Structures are given as structure tokens and as C-alpha cells.
Amino acid sequence: MRKYILVPCFLWLAGCATPPTPVKPDSGEQLVGDRLTVTLDGSWNHIYIPGQAAEHWTMEGLPIDDLQIYSGIKDGQAMQPVARGSSATPAVFHSTMQPDEIVSLFESMLTRDGSTFQLVKSEPATFGGAKGYHFEFKVVRKVDSVELSGVGYGAVSNGELFSIVYIAPRMTFFGRYQARVENIAQGARIKGI
């Protein structure tokens, strides 16, 4: 129960206009957005954050681990809201982006606050039945100096971006859920391919 309270509070304090809504979806097949289907072998806390392009799922509660699911992001769409008053360039997806540019887009989102990012690997991969990308990375989060590991998969289909990115503390948590995330990535299906 505690994390159901803490997660909305954290995100609300982080600047969301309204507290997010936690939902705990059942195991099995889940439709994310209109076209992305994933299969879960366990329950994830599902956090709806208004204004976010991604759905956020978590096992331990945000900000400990965060599975970001981007489904059907359209050309020109911002990946995350820009802080009020900020003059920073928003992270915007363009359908013409190559995989390394999409990885760079995720990197820019993770480092806007001064966090550091180190790309470990970036390679072609299949995601959701489409030709796409896989990348691994390390982050040191500015706000609390926690060292994080991350993995991402994704593809562009009909000009829309489908991607999952999982990030969690390098110690304990990333390894605990990495296989589960890999299974989700491997079982993902994009409709209409």
C-alpha cells in the first residue's frame, strides 16, 4: 500500500499538474495504446501521468524502477512535457529518425537535469515484429547520485514510434527485473505490420 501512496506523491511533487493514478494490471496480454500488445508474466504497477507520452510501469515504485512504454508516438510529438518556463528544446520524435537518433533522444531526456549517460551497446533488433533497435546504457541520476542501468527496445512502424525503456538501480533492482523486461520486449507485437 505504501508505494501506491508514495509514487503519486513523488510524481506530484516532481511537477505534475495532478497526481498520477496507480493501477495494477493483471498478468497476461495487455494492449498499450492502440497498436502495441505486450504479454506480462506478472503484475506491474501501472502509473498514468497526465501529459506524458509514455506509460510508466514499475515493480518497486517510482523512482526506483521505471518501465516506460511508448506506443504510437507520432511524427512531431513531444516525448515528455517541458517544464514551465524552460527554454530547453523539447525532445520531439520525428518519423525520419534513424535508430541512433532515437537512442540519442532517450539520452537527452535522461540527462536534461545533469544526469550522466553512458551508452553500453546499440544494435539492430526486432521489436514488435518490426525491424528496430536495442540499446543498453548506464546513468548516474543527478537528483540522488544513484547509479542506474537501463535497456531499451523499439521500432518505427507506419511513421509511429513504439518503444520500451527500462531503468533501475544497478545494484539489485535492474538485475532482478531485467529478464522480465526482456520477455516483455520479445513478446511485444505491433498491430498492422
Added chain:
Amino acid sequence: MNRRGFLALGCACGALLRPGLSRGDGAGWKPPPRFARPDIASDEGGLWALMDREETRLRRSPFRIKDRGLNDYIQGIACRLGGEHCPDIRVYLVRTPWFNASMAPNGMMQVWSGLMLRADNEAQLAAVLGHEIGHYLARHSVDQLRDAKSRTAFASVLGVVPGVGALAGLGVLGAGFSYTRDHEREADRIGVMLMNKAGYDASEAAKVWDNLLLELEARPGGNPSKNGFFASHPPAEERQSALAELARTMPGGTTNADIWREKTNAFRREWLEDEVKRGQREESVALLTRKIAAEPEQPDYLYFRGEVHRLRAGEGDYDAALADYEAASLEAGAPPELWRGMGTVYRARREIPEARASYRSYLDAAPKAPDAPMIKSYLEELGQ
């Protein structure tokens, strides 16, 4: 007063948000003797204790730049400025891409990488450190603590101001607004005097503001000191001109530009990467254009300006990016990533032979790059 407020008060922070310097008040100041640790039961003692704990946290931070040579060098600059207070000043270099330095009343000084990137020479860094030491020597944070307690106005200092966090974070914000204009003027005055006494060219202090103004003016919407929340503070121009006027009374001195470049050379690329990640495209172009004008043969500045143009991808940006990449490629020690950037631009323009050649050059220069498998797949798609 809560803990966060206390911390913000304790950290006397850098020049970005600070008000101006009045003319004619540069004489008659003598540095105080070294400070004794205050009684823990006093308000100042409590502030020191909290800063001590923050210093312990900072010492362990993964963002601390631990290179011994650079630390010794910057500590030496602080010591030249601090004089007999040198044993009490402990400098910590922090990898944070914004322009800032700060000093706490217990002697803990933070110097951010964004400041070191922007400094053109040792004297410019000394100008900012001297200002922070000025706050320390004049014990402004203690004045502010007592003033805030008496006025119970600290909530306004701590208010979370939307968007300002992107500049530097809450610590900077809190400290940036915690000093009065008089305190800032006094710190500027002391800082320039310390620069002069240490043998630095005091006119470099005003140049720090010249440079910062270039970036501020490049922002979409213009200089934030002229509008909105910042309107209550004197504009940066006023401060720049006041510092220049004061420096005219203290001619001579050195800049140590060559030593500065030599000492920071190994860190430049990492600091530039962090600068680009801030996502402040216009500011970054202004900064890099200034740097290129000063060092036209330094390929890092050319490459990273090319990156900013490529990422901005506005009208003419791809042409500008290619020009920068090509200019960088002609210089020794250019980053191999420039070839990847060129490949990306050429591919976006559907200039396939050029894209192929660029990607091949990237793989030749960085065969073990973490994204090499991805780039190889591009070559397969584009045809060998």
C-alpha cells in the same frame, strides 16, 4: 526553517542570478582574520554543522571530478585569492553543466564544470571564485540567516520557481535569491580586489559577464534578467559595466590563458558533451561560436557546434552542421563521432554515397564504439 532552506542559505552561489555592482566602493576593505568554528548551539554553528554534512555527501558524490591535477590547480587559484584563509577553503569540482560556483560558510566551495567550460582563462575563473570568497569573508550567509529568521521571509527565498530549476537546481536558486543587492555589490568589490591582489587582470571579471550576456541574449525570448521573475534584479549589463569600471582602477595583471587551456584540455570534450545535453541549443551555439572565434583550430568546439546544429535541424542547420564537421575533420585530434554526425545529415538528405562514406569513416576511426553494430547495419541498408 526547513532543511532544504537551510542548505540553500548556506551555499553562497555564483554569478548568474546576481545583481549589480555599484561604482566607487572599491577601497577601504581589509580581509578579516581566519574564522573560528562557531559554537554548535548558535545559529551559525547549526549552519556550519549542516554544511559539514553536505560536504561529506559531496565528497562521495559520483559527480565530483576527482582528477588530482585539476583539483590541485583550482585549489591553488582559490588559495591565491583567499590568502591567509587558504587552509579553510576546500574546493570541490562538480560535473554539472551550468555556470556556477558556490561557497558555504564552513569553507566548502563548489565549482561546476559549466563554469570551467565557459572560462577562457584562469583570471575569469578567479573572478567568480573571488566573488564567492567575497561572500565568505563578509559572512553574508550568516547575515542572511539572521535576516531571514527575523523577517520570517524565508519561504519566498525557497519558493519553487517554475523553470528556474533548469538553470541550475534548487541550491543555486535558493542561494541566488538569498543575497541582497548590497551583499552582491560587496562580494563583487571584494572579488575584484582579491583578483588584483593575487596578480590577475581584474578586467577579466567584466568579460565573464560579457560572455554570459551573449548566451542569455541568444535564448528564445531573450535575456531572462529583463523579464518575469528576474525583473526584480538588476540586469547583467549593469553588472558588467560596473565591474569594468572598477577594474579600470586596477590595471595590469595576468590571465594565464595558456596554463588554463593546458590544465583543462583533458576535460573539455566531456564538458562539451554535457553542454549539448542541456538542450539549450541557442545558448550552446552562442557559447561555441565564441569559443571557435578564440580557438578556430580546436576541433572539439567545431564538432560540438555541428552537433547542436544537427540536433536543432532548423533552416540552414544541416548546412551549418556539415561545415563544422568538415572543418573539424581537418584538424588533428578531431572526435571520430563527427563522421557519424555527417552520415546522419547526409542520410537525412538522401545523399547516400556521402552517407556511406561518412559511416565508413566513423567505423574506421572508432571500430569498437558502442554503436558500431548499429552503424554497420546502416551500411548494409545503404549498400556497401
